[in-house]
Amino acid sequence: MIELKDVVYCRLGTADLAGAEWFATNILGLEVSERRRGAIYFKSDERAHTLCYFEGDPADQVTAFELGRGEDLQTAAATLEALGHHVHYGTREECEARLVREFIRFRDPTGNSIEFVVRPETTGRRYHGTRDAGITGFSHVGLCTTDAARDEAFWTSVCNARVSDRIGDAPLMRLGTIHHSIALFPFHKAGIQHINHQVGGTDDIQRSFHFVSDNQVKITFGPGQHPTSSAEFLYFTGPDGMTFEYSTGVCEIHDEPLWRDRQFHFEPKGFCKWGSAPRIAAFDNAKGGDGQG
């Protein structure tokens, strides 16, 4: 069993690095932690970085998870190779570009590019964005899946993810006590479906609803409240069509052996208690999988 501790960063390719920086700082509210040739690193909490935009193909999207120790990485690589995944060992330069000691990269069964990393850098310094979005930290990622049952089995039997709830066939899975760190949404191709940052409270969600729409950024869902995690949320569209979510009040699961995953409807009421309807293809049965949005 590959023991994942947490989701640690996303890397997103873009043809417009300056535009991505503008959005990440002025709309999303992240802090630039470092600029390097062809890449900008963003901070959202005490970690050295939780998002990196780099000059490249927008289809080049990576999600990274932290593992315990170097030995665990060797074991994980052997497990993945035995299952037929091609595993790439990060070179020294690639490790430096990710602020980690070691990492491996492979593709999940859908084809999502995944990195397992050891000893990602932290700063011990709090994050301070120039726009006060109230962000308390990077929290979860939604990945596209072309076969939810197959990919759920990968994350829960090859790795240690546990299903907290399902919306239709979409599993929301935890790695620690937070309701979910990774979620899988049926779609016709691989990719990061959304990137979540937690914010301090309802005020931040409401303030961002106005701020984001006043700045001509497309709001695709919310404000609303998820019946699953009970988090209040807002979704909007970033560079290259990426969906970003703010949420607050995500529940924690502490009764680990007793918790039973619950089944919710894959329709607006399974996604929102307040009556908001998603305008996000992978959240919509009618559109999911046909490639729109």
Ligand SMILES: O=C(O)c1cccc(O)c1O
């Ligand atoms: O927080 C949740 O429960 C949730 C549910 C559906 C989709 C999401 O992105 C979520 O974060």
Ligand SMILES: [Fe+2]
């Ligand atoms: Fe989410």
